[in-house]
Amino acid sequence: MIKEILKFDTPEKKTSFITIIGIGGGGCTAVHDLYEQGIKGEISYVLFDTDEKALQKSSMPCKIKLCKTTSEINDMLSEETKMVLIVSCFGGDTGSVNAPIIAKMARDKKILTIGIVSFPFQSEGHYTTIRASDAILKMHDCVDSLFIINNEKLHGDCKNIILREAFKNTDHILLNVANRMTETITLECINSIDFPDIKKVFIKGGISVMGIAVADDATGIICAVNEALDFPLFNIKPKNAKDILIHLISGTEEASMNEITDMVEYVQYCYPPSDLIWIIGKDISIGKKFSITVIATGLEF
Numbered sequence: 001m002i003k004e005i006l007k008f009d010t011p012e013k014k015t016s017f018i019t020i021i022g023i024g025g026g027g028c029t030a031v032h033d034l035y036e037q038g039i040k041g042e043i044s045y046v047l048f049d050t051d052e053k054a055l056q057k058s059s060m061p062c063k064i065k066l067c068k069t070t071s072e073i074n075d076m077l078s079e080e081t082k083m084v085l086i087v088s089c090f091g092g093d094t095g096s097v098n099a100p101i102i103a104k105m106a107r108d109k110k111i112l113t114i115g116i117v118s119f120p121f122q123s124e125g126h127y128t129t130i131r132a133s134d135a136i137l138k139m140h141d142c143v144d145s146l147f148i149i150n151n152e153k154l155h156g157d158c159k160n161i162i163l164r165e166a167f168k169n170t171d172h173i174l175l176n177v178a179n180r181m182t183e184t185i186t187l188e189c190i191n192s193i194d195f196p197d198i199k200k201v202f203i204k205g206g207i208s209v210m211g212i213a214v215a216d217d218a219t220g221i222i223c224a225v226n227e228a229l230d231f232p233l234f235n236i237k238p239k240n241a242k243d244i245l246i247h248l249i250s251g252t253e254e255a256s257m258n259e260i261t262d263m264v265e266y267v268q269y270c271y272p273p274s275d276l277i278w279i280i281g282k283d284i285s286i287g288k289k290f291s292i293t294v295i296a297t298g299l300e301f
């Protein structure tokens with residue numbers, strides 16, 4: 001009966017290689033948008049909220065699984081699942097309490113577990129920030145790699161935007177990080193980097209950041225890498241990173257060996273002690289442009 005009312009699929013055991021789970025109101029919004037944007041590859045989407053009304057009003061397409069208990073999610077994670085992305089906005093109850101629990105479930109099943117979370121504005125009050133800080137500490141212990149988007153740092157310089165816009169910006173970043181993480185695995189790769197290679201970067205990666213930039217043509221790659229290394233989405237410049245992953249996606253044009261070598265050497269020059277892995281991906285939908293993602297993991301907490 002309840003299933004008919006809510007019109008949702010009951011979670012099945014069968015899952016994809018990648019599962020993206022939104023937890024709590026903000027996390028579910030970001031994952032829903034991600035689904036609508038459409039990422040290439042076989043991906044399962046799950047929304048978890050204890051608030052039945054929130055799930056109900058979302059009018060989700062039936063391809064997204066809706067869950068109200070953590071054990072439903074536990075049942076869904078099968079041996080086929082190799083990577084789980086957990087997206088949540090910390091500060092409320094649902095996300096802050098359940099994201100670490102769900103992350104631990106996934107990691108206990110030896111699934112590569114990545115957290116992508118936001119930290120609230122200071123003005124949301126002491127209790128909210130304390131709750132979010134506790135959740136971050138727990139999450140840090142339960143995931144392999146953790147991306148933290150700090151609302152305050154992100155919007156510190158532009159206090160005159162309305163709150164809805166500020167949240168939309170955060171949603172956009174959560175979505176972008178999840179999208180790029182997924183693309184490193186799902187997009188066609190020219191230089192035979194496979195999932196175990198990528199896993200090495202993120203396993204026990206701890207605090208991580210991501211930079212994204214676009215070059216109009218191959219001559220602009222270094223400039224774009226420099227922009228990405230500023231990590232503007234995170235507003236922090238990591239001093240030391242354990243590992244760096246560069247994902248250069250080309251469309252209809254391809255970068256020459258020289259251009260790739262210059263790019264790799266430049267990043268190595270900026271982060272000399274880090275282990276570096278680079279992926280040359282292909283996505284003709286970006287036309288003549290080149291898209292660059294740089295991820296740094298293993299940062300000091």
Ligand SMILES: Nc1nc2c(ncn2[C@@H]2O[C@H](COP(=O)(O)OP(=O)(O)OP(=O)(O)O)[C@@H](O)[C@H]2O)c(=O)[nH]1
Nearest residue numbers: 024025026089090091092093094095120167170171
């Ligand atoms: N990015 C984003 N953040 C939001 C949004 N709404 C609220 N937030 C932030 O996320 C934090 C948690 O809010 P929710 O995600 O709504 O909370 P929840 O996890 O559902 O928890 P409860 O509703 O309290 O059970 C808030 O303190 C805000 O900082 C949103 O639409 N987008």
Ligand SMILES: [Mg+2]
Nearest residue numbers: 024025051094
């Ligand atoms: Mg809620």
